[in-house]
Amino acid sequence: MTPSDYEYLRKLLKERSGLDLSADKQYLVESRLAPLARKAGLPGIAELVQKMRGHTEALTSEVVEAMTTNETFFFRDKIPFDHLRDGILPALIQARAARRTLRFWCAASSTGQEPYSIAMLLKEMPALSGWRTEIVATDLSQAVLEKSRSGVFSQFEVQRGLPIHMLVKYFKQDGELWQLNADIRAMVQHRQLNLLQDLSHLGTFDVIFCRNVLIYFDQETKAAIFERISRMIEPDGALALGAAESVVGITNTFKPYPDRRGMYCPNIARAAPRGAASSAMPLKLVAAAR
Ligand SMILES: C[S@@+](CC[C@H](N)C(=O)[O-])C[C@H]1O[C@@H](n2cnc3c(N)ncnc32)[C@H](O)[C@@H]1O
Secondary structure (H helix, E strand, O other): OOHHHHHHHHHHHHHHHOOOOOOOOHHHHHHHHHHHHHHOOOOOHHHHHHHHHOOOHHHHHHHHHHOOOOOOOOOOOOHHHHHHHHHHHHHHHHHOOOOOEEEEEEOOOOOOHHHHHHHHHHHOOHHHOOOEEEEEEEEOOHHHHHHHHHOEEEHHHHOOOOOHHHHHHHEEEEOOEEEEOHHHHOOEEEEEOOOOOOOHHHOOEEEEEOOOOHHHOOHHHHHHHHHHHHOOEEEEEEEEOOOOOOOOOOOOOEEEOOOOOOEEEEOHHHOOOOOOOOOOOOHHHHHHHO
8 A cells, every 4th residue: 555545545534434543554454454455356455445546435435334443342331331320310210200201322333232231221220111212323334233233142242241131131042142132122223324424313312322433533523523412412411422532622512420420411501502303203203304
């Protein structure tokens, strides 16, 4: 790969997915794209770039997807899920007692362990019995969304973070694989969505998980996404970020949630106007109304 090929890929990835590659990440690009070049029957990355320069949209999308990092596991970091169960949900259950509806968004949901962790957590809360809960899982990558939709996980995947009693209760073993029960799968709606694009059609949410994706973006992109997300969260809602992520020094649209590390709440004094779509409007209706 020539320096000019690398610059072409860096610029394209920044524009298409927000990925901010420093000048010394050629090895990463080589290791992620070499299998794709082989699959396309091309001798190497230089030829792959040459083909992309010929405006082949399908190949470009494959390259963008191949450069995403999809690492995830059930109940990742544990603490945000404890905060959700022990503090944030009890407060929201009180506040929403009249309408008995809660909306959740996993904004970079990868292969599904995060939204399904939320779904199982909700299922375990008797106070939510009879409530309408909606979990929207979105990701840039079609491949991870397909895997998420299938609800099929390997032995290795279910051994990472998933409590054994939940494995027994919510999964069925099928040889080497584990199939998540249909009722948990039905709690999650999947959508392909790029965080760089307009998000307002999703409506507004009570809880947003946007974890371990913003770390790949530059400050300006992070600030723009926080600004947009702040229009999509209820004033008393909560935002969860990854363990290595924070709003500090990037945006004042959110502030740390009191006594809940890793969680943030809208900074009402700085809140952006609410999203155009109604908070009570389910995704299917929002889509139909457009
Ligand atoms: C490291 S995974 C995080 C998964 C999960 N949130 C967690 O913390 O375990 C990051 C995910 O972000 C997705 N992603 C990367 N850029 C994106 C973008 N611009 N819009 C939406 N999703 C994106 C990737 O496809 C990947 O699945």
